[in-house]
Amino acid sequence: MGFRRSVQVASLGAFWLLLGLAAYPLVPWLPVDAFLRLDPAAAAVTQLAARAWIAAFLPAALVLGLTALLGRFFCGHVCPLGATIDGCDRLLRPARPASPQPLAAAWYRGKYMVLAALMGAALLGVSLAYLAAPLPLATRFYALALRPVLQQVAAGALAAAHPLADRWDWTWLAFADMPVQRYALPWFTFLSLALILALGLRARRLWCRAFCPAGALMALCARRPLLRRSVSSACTACGLCQRRCPVGAIAADPTVTRHAECIVCQTCVAVCPVQAVRFAPGEPSPAPAAGGFSPSRRQWLAAGLGGMGAAAVTLTGAEHLLGAPGLSRLVPPTLIRPPGARPEADFLARCIRCGACLRACPTNTLQPLGLVTGLAGFYSPVVTPAMGPCEPRCNACGQVCPTGAIRWLPPADKLWAKIGTAQVLRHKCLAWEHDRPCLVCDETCPYDAVEFRRVAGLKVAVPFVVEARCSGCGFCEHHCPVTARAAIVVEPMEALRLASGSFARRARELGLDLRMRKGAGGAPRPPEGGPPDGTLPPGFAE
Numbered sequence: 001m002g003f004r005r006s007v008q009v010a011s012l013g014a015f016w017l018l019l020g021l022a023a024y025p026l027v028p029w030l031p032v033d034a035f036l037r038l039d040p041a042a043a044a045v046t047q048l049a050a051r052a053w054i055a056a057f058l059p060a061a062l063v064l065g066l067t068a069l070l071g072r073f074f075c076g077h078v079c080p081l082g083a084t085i086d087g088c089d090r091l092l093r094p095a096r097p098a099s100p101q102p103l104a105a106a107w108y109r110g111k112y113m114v115l116a117a118l119m120g121a122a123l124l125g126v127s128l129a130y131l132a133a134p135l136p137l138a139t140r141f142y143a144l145a146l147r148p149v150l151q152q153v154a155a156g157a158l159a160a161a162h163p164l165a166d167r168w169d170w171t172w173l174a175f176a177d178m179p180v181q182r183y184a185l186p187w188f189t190f191l192s193l194a195l196i197l198a199l200g201l202r203a204r205r206l207w208c209r210a211f212c213p214a215g216a217l218m219a220l221c222a223r224r225p226l227l228r229r230s231v232s233s234a235c236t237a238c239g240l241c242q243r244r245c246p247v248g249a250i251a252a253d254p255t256v257t258r259h260a261e262c263i264v265c266q267t268c269v270a271v272c273p274v275q276a277v278r279f280a281p282g283e284p285s286p287a288p289a290a291g292g293f294s295p296s297r298r299q300w301l302a303a304g305l306g307g308m309g310a311a312a313v314t315l316t317g318a319e320h321l322l323g324a325p326g327l328s329r330l331v332p333p334t335l336i337r338p339p340g341a342r343p344e345a346d347f348l349a350r351c352i353r354c355g356a357c358l359r360a361c362p363t364n365t366l367q368p369l370g371l372v373t374g375l376a377g378f379y380s381p382v383v384t385p386a387m388g389p390c391e392p393r394c395n396a397c398g399q400v401c402p403t404g405a406i407r408w409l410p411p412a413d414k415l416w417a418k419i420g421t422a423q424v425l426r427h428k429c430l431a432w433e434h435d436r437p438c439l440v441c442d443e444t445c446p447y448d449a450v451e452f453r454r455v456a457g458l459k460v461a462v463p464f465v466v467e468a469r470c471s472g473c474g475f476c477e478h479h480c481p482v483t484a485r486a487a488i489v490v491e492p493m494e495a496l497r498l499a500s501g502s503f504a505r506r507a508r509e510l511g512l513d514l515r516m517r518k519g520a521g522g523a524p525r526p527p528e529g530g531p532p533d534g535t536l537p538p539g540f541a542e
Contacts, residue, residue, distance in 0.1 A: 120307025385474025420472030
């Protein structure tokens with residue numbers, strides 16, 4: 001294994017390791033979002049859409065600075081999506097091509113068009129970086145698609161091994177369990193990456209050559225890098241380097257290099273039979289053959305206007321919710337953002353839909369949103385109490401968010417980050433509708449926001465939600481024993497969305513009392529006027 005391949009494998013391994021450690025409770029000093037901060041396309045589009053300088057993206061600026069000196073080293077050595085594409089290309093094309101894989105110049109211009117379109121949309125405040133930025137794409141695939149499949153396989157293997165464990169009295173194996181996290185929109189996650197990988201059937205690294213906006217930004221910085229390819233007079237023009245170049249960076253004349261396309265993989269150095277190729281700083285070389293790869297100003301403008309047009313259509317859609325005044329009733333009842341989420345417009349501008357918060361959530365409540373709020377809100381995270389409650393003591397989503405779309409909150413402040421309010425659906429409630437005793441919502445509420453009261457005409461006490469004490473955590477909805485839709489549900493009513501400042505201070509100013517009750521999670525108190533026969537209702541434990 002050569003040096004470049006070793007670095008690539010080590011980088012991909014580090015990416016997987018950080019992704020695996022991005023789970024609650026997090027290691028405080030470990031930057032599990034380090035790779036996401038390296039993406040230049042995500043950084044440029046997000047900051048333009050949010051109209052803000054995001055310090056967390058300083059590593060992306062460093063990548064561009066180093067690219068001007070070293071060439072597109074990131075693409076060839078560091079990028080986990082590039083490593084994944086390389087591995088898949090080797091499977092799709094196990095035999096090395098005997099002839100070059102020529103691509104028209106229009107293919108190479110494509111990535112600049114994608115970048116211009118994303119920046120055009122960002123000018124109007126709509127971030128579409130999640131559609132093409134490489135690091136969010138890689139994170140989504142490995143965290144939300146591949147990892148659950150591997151968990152499912154492991155869970156099946158454990159289930160198959162349980163009879164053997166019982167027979168041989170292997171207690172550790174008999175009780176071993178593999179929880180499987182499940183996420184919405186799995187086919188979109190799978191198919192989006194499958195399409196990228198399938199491009200390798202046309203040419204190696206076709207995504208990187210033709211569509212990657214981060215590659216376009218780095219290509220703009222790498223036109224004349226300090227460290228660049230040069231060819232000595234010993235070259236016999238055999239063309240082997242040109243045939244083996246994975247990105248088509250070598251022109252018809254093998255002494256001429258398109259430095260903006262070169263990913264510094266040094267394959268040409270390894271395959272040269274006369275050792276005429278080298279990478280060295282300041283080596284003289286012929287002028288790069290642009291070959292029409294650089295878009296014209298008219299093409300740049302057309303692509304940018306196309307992105308602005310897409311953003312304009314998104315902004316004028318009836319389902320778009322970027323703070324339109326007087327339209328609060330159009331907010332879908334399922335649009336419950338994670339605690340600490342910024343106001344909707346700022347949140348959507350910053351969110352790159354990387355899925356890191358979904359991966360870190362210990363209860364699997366965070367799920368990707370569909371097209372309920374249009375393209376601008378697609379795949380953004382929402383709390384889904386039916387899948388799991390929002391643990392009050394957990395602040396993992398804010399810790400792993402690389403853009404600050406979800407603010408990092410100290411645990412004491414996070415308790416006051418109200419995300420919604422529960423309401424009882426009386427026509428479904430066992431107590432209200434069927435006059436049957438049930439205490440589940442009160443027993444599970446960590447804020448003591450559910451009270452049981454006597455109502456005329458009913459034999460049992462019935463639940464009421466004290467809105468000032470409800471944080472919207474969803475414990476009541478998640479544990480409600482009623483099938484199909486729960487009899488108590490959380491909606492984003494009265495959610496606190498602050499761009500800055502203390503949630504605890506603001507909540508107290510609004511008259512909220514979101515302190516956790518003493519002994520939360522322990523045995524509940526019985527309601528006033530319990531069941532006359534002394535039996536325990538559903539959900540009540542001694």
